[in-house]
Amino acid sequence: QVQLVETGGGLVQAGASLKLSCAASGRTFSRYGMGWFRQAPGKEREFVAAVSWSGGGTYYADFVKGRFTIYRDNVKNTVYLQMDSLKREDTAAYFCAATNQVVSTSLKTYTYWGQGTQVTVSS
Numbered sequence: 001q002v003q004l005v006e007t008g009g010g011l012v013q014a015g016a017s018l019k020l021s022c023a024a025s026g027r028t029f030s031r032y033g034m035g036w037f038r039q040a041p042g043k044e045r046e047f048v049a050a051v052s053w054s055g056g057g058t059y060y061a062d063f064v065k066g067r068f069t070i071y072r073d074n075v076k077n078t079v080y081l082q083m084d085s086l087k088r089e090d091t092a093a094y095f096c097a098a099t100n101q102v103v104s105t106s107l108k109t110y111t112y113w114g115q116g117t118q119v120t121v122s123s
Contacts, residue, residue, distance in 0.1 A: 002026045002098045002112040009117030014088055016121075020081040022096030022114055030054075030074040033103040035110060036081045038092035038119075045095070045107060049081060052103035059105050063089075086121045093118050 008020040020036070035050040049070035050059045058070055069082040079096055094117055097110035104110065 002029070002032060004096050004098060004112055004114035006094065006096050006114045006117040009094060009119045011120045011122065012086055014086060014121055014123050016086055017082070017084045018086065018119060020083065020094055020096075020117060020119075022079045022081075024077045024079070024098065026077070029077040031100075032098040032112075033101050034070075034072055034079040035097050035099065035104065036070060036079075036094060037097060037107060037110075038090075038094045039116075040092040043092075047105050047107060048094070050103050050105050051079060057103050059103065083119070086119075088121050088123045091119060091121050 003025040004022050006022045033052055036048040037045050038048050039045040047061050051070045051072050055072045067085045072079040096114045098112040099110045101109055
């Protein structure tokens with residue numbers, strides 16, 4: 001069982017940066033692939049970024065490549081999402097999630113989810 005708690009969301013202007021954090025409980029954090037997803041009002045939840053067990057493998061949705069960075073600290077049991085050059089269309093609730101796979105970009109493979117943190121980008 002893994003419990004996930006996201007923090008770091010907020011209201012920022014376009015072009016600004018935010019760093020989201022996701023703290024995980026449990027001793028086996030390093031055995032879970034971790035991902036970030038987002039969901040805007042009226043839209044389906046979508047993949048944003050994923051990181052492998054060790055942190056050595058990362059994957060990004062095309063719409064965030066070059067702007068967002070996912071990384072993890074297996075000592076602190078935390079995964080991060082550094083978001084730079086934010087755009088208005090990045091406005092959404094952001095969720096972190098854990099999968100038993102080494103790494104995955106598929107929402108369906110993720111078993112554990114946080115409660116989400118809201119990111120709002122104003123123009």
